[in-house]
Each structure stands twice: as C-alpha cells, then as structure tokens.
Amino acid sequence: MAASTRRNQPGSTRPARKKAVNSASIDDKWITVPEILEELKIDRRTWQHWVTRGCTPEGMIRLPSGRYRIPRDHYRAWLASLEVDA
Template identity: 35%
Template sequence: MAREEWLTIPEVVQELHDVSLSTFYRWRQLGKGPKAIKLPNGAVRIRRSEFQRWIATLEEAA
C-alpha cells in the first residue's frame, strides 16, 4: 500500500500558481481551504488526496 503524501502550505501554494501565501491563509481562516492537520510542533500539513479533493470541489463550483 502506498503511503499518503503530506504537503506543507508553501507546497500547496506553489501548486496553486497565482495564489499568494497570504490569500491561502485567509482562505483557511474563512474555512474555505482544504482540511489540514496541525502537528505537535505547530507545523501544518495537508494530505495530497485532501488537496486534490478540495480542487475538485472548486472545479465543480466553477
């Protein structure tokens, strides 16, 4: 079984191309970003599968 890939917020923003880091953080504050997990050290990670699911919902809404 393949291991789930975890993305950092900068990696997610890089995949979104024209979205700034501040915009992505604002989306998260508004509850409009992908689901994330906060690690005990304070780092935030997003599962690649969750990121792809979130992108798919944006495509459906467009």
C-alpha cells in the same frame, strides 16, 4: 569502563533504535502549505484568508513545529470540488 563507551559495545543494554521512516512514503501522503502555495501560485496571505473563511481542504493538521500538513487525497478532492463549483 565508562558508560558512554559501554553502550557502543556488543551485548550492551542500549535500547534498539527505531527504524527510519521512509520520507518518500510520507511525502506521498501529505502536502505542505508551501507546496500548495507554489502549485496554485498564490500568496500566503491569500491562503490565510481562505483558512479564516474555512475554505481550505479538510484534514489539515498542525505539527508540533507549527507547520501544517494536508492529506494529498483531501487536497485533490478539494481541487476537484473547486473545478466543479467554477
């Protein structure tokens, strides 16, 4: 019996699959840069300028894909601080 067919049968030594992460819970905790750009109605160049100046929310992480995520609670706090400063 070939190894590829043996893996799919009961009693095989195939490692257990990890449970899928609920993407809704991830989306509730994190916001993406494109979502921020859309919400604030700003251009990506404006965002990049803010990043260069250090004027973006704290906690921004870069994923291996090169995309960024920001904790939603940090984003909300950052927005609130902008309203106070205005």
